[in-house]
Amino acid sequence: MGRINTYILKQLLTMFGFFALVLVLIYWINRAVRLFDRLIADGQSALVFLEFTSLTLPWMIFAIAPIAGFAAVIYVVHRLVTDRELVVMQTAGLSVAQIAKPVWGFAVSLAVLTLVLSSILVPISQAQLHLRQMEVAENLTARLLTEGKFLTPSATITFYLRHITAEGQLEGVFLNDASSPGKNITYSAAKAFLVRSEVGPRLVLIDGVIQNLDLSSEKLAVTQFNDFVINIGQIVSPGGTAPKGAEHFTSLELIQKLVSAPDMTQSARFDMLYTLHQRLAGPLLSICLVLIGFAVMVTARYSRFGHWRPILMAVIYLILIKFIEGLCLDYSRQNHAALWVLYLPSLFGAVLSYSIIFKADQIWVSQKVPGV
Template sequence: MSRFDRYVLSQYLLFFSFFALILVAVFWVNRAVVLFDRLIGDGQTAIVFLEFTALTLPNLIRMVLPVAVFAAAVWVTNRLQSESELTVLQATGTSPWQMARPALGFGLITALMMSVLTHFLLPSSIGQLALREQEISRNVTAKLLTEGHFLHPAKGVTFYIRQIDSNGTLNDVFLSDRRDPNQSMTYTGARAFLVRDEGKTHLIMVNGMAQRLDNRTKQMSTTNFSDFSYDISSLVNKSTITQRNIREISSWELLRNREDINLSDGYSLGALAEEFHLRFARALICIAVALIGFSALMIGSHSRFGVWRQALLAFLLLIIVEGLRGVVSEPVRTNPDLWPLIYLPALIGLVIAVGFLQLAAHPLATRRRARRTVAPLQTGRQETGS
């Protein structure tokens, strides 16, 4: 690469990092608020919240990476045009194909990033995230033993502990169970203890009262007890059959063991074929959007109003290419033999970029001027000959 190509490529990477950071931060804040409420509300620590946040970042980066590539390509190309750098190159005889080399290199680098992300980082992070979620869901102590807070370990269940002594005694316990639509149960106890027995966890409440409200007749009955055992293992959602997330499965396993995955995890062969080829198609999309962002801004002539029309055209093409990805997925899920359709959006994007570069290299205005110049000459020759 020439010195100018390296300079342009560095600008692409610089602004790509900037746009990726901004987009990831915006999406991360929206998701972190929900994640924070769910984890901290269930009694988890800030360390667990940070761990879950880190594990969700690869999937978040995968979503915003093509948009960041497109934004960087359009921004840098517009900047080079506004500062007349591309104009100088065109005046020295540099063709649009030669000026597209940094954009192509930028697309290849981001495609490599996307490949590493989809083939290695994303499956590992999703697998680790699923493992940590199972560990936390089985940890009854972490979900319930938080003093001074009203917790909701399951839908329709509210649990409260005023104080926890150093020896593990729970003081002033409140438990409301509203999962049965016909009746609501409320338990209060002066003291309580957690007891494990054969894989189950029981809450033993001492010196308390049980209140039963019949939701149909609106009648309430109360019972005082000296000790009462309540099985809280049901408050933790357990699943005897755990199905792996399809994005958790490694690419090598998708390539070699699709039949086994179909039997063990229940995913159809079409869904497995779509996921496998989509990981490669996402890398090609990065190359396509980088070239579209560059080539679309090269087809317009100089205007004092800027290149907003070309930028709008490039943005609409990006929406079309991204929309086609959803259109071609359904046929592949139905028939795995149609897997080449997964690459169709990326190929269409590349064809559009090549067409724009060809149009920039041979603009229609130049052709029309040439025709207008040739026509009078031909007419003059005919008159001279006659």
């Protein structure tokens, strides 16, 4: 029995590595093309591109690991059925529950992998990526400090600076922002200062005017101000200067924050609790996906025409569970007292896989095994 378990587990791990590599490459190429265009357009080097893509790898592996595990168990069990190896195991007196032991080991290993990724590696990489995005945004902002030239860091942004004093004060500042649909906003100021903050660079305008043109109604609203602050980093590099969220902290750091800061806002507390529960529910769901794939395929009988029906049924179960997961995520996100809903997809998957395996065991017990 130990050799059989090792044989099945080895195949599962091998195929998991293969499917994970293929899915990560597909996902990485899809994201890398868009990231490459954006970074190169911003004047960044290829090293920055490689750094950014490497920092997204932990998240990619976490996202595709359950699907790769599901595909691996489908492939391995399908091959066992096709090669009549399951019939040999049945003849030897093994039940479905006994054959499922290496699958359980594989599922638990996959859950541990996803838990480590979601709780430690992904938050660390996302926090580092957030820091690098802020640095890139600051670099892009610094490139705007060119006297006497109209600069266009993007297709919707135009910036002009007349003079920079020795003290770092900006004089004669003009900024046109057409990034918002249906609006064209123009900022002009006699002087300004570029300052750093925890969430990226800020442009402080002094003694100026805001002209807000509504393109649909063609109405112009003019507002004078004594001082006005613009998130220049967000304009130049959208998404690069957003404040750090709960997803940028490891699970241990989130627990420490919840314990050490009882007076935090309800919204911040909920975001941390939601992130923690989501990181726990994900590994549990990966176990259920592996068991469902095994349960559906192990009940398939040998057929010379292939086993497309059980494979299709397993994929339908996968889509159904992922659909339920999406609904539960949205519902728990909107209802602060319903974090327990995050575990419903795992519960549904556990009940489904157990019922299929139990039914298969009953069939195997009552079935007369043909000679091999």
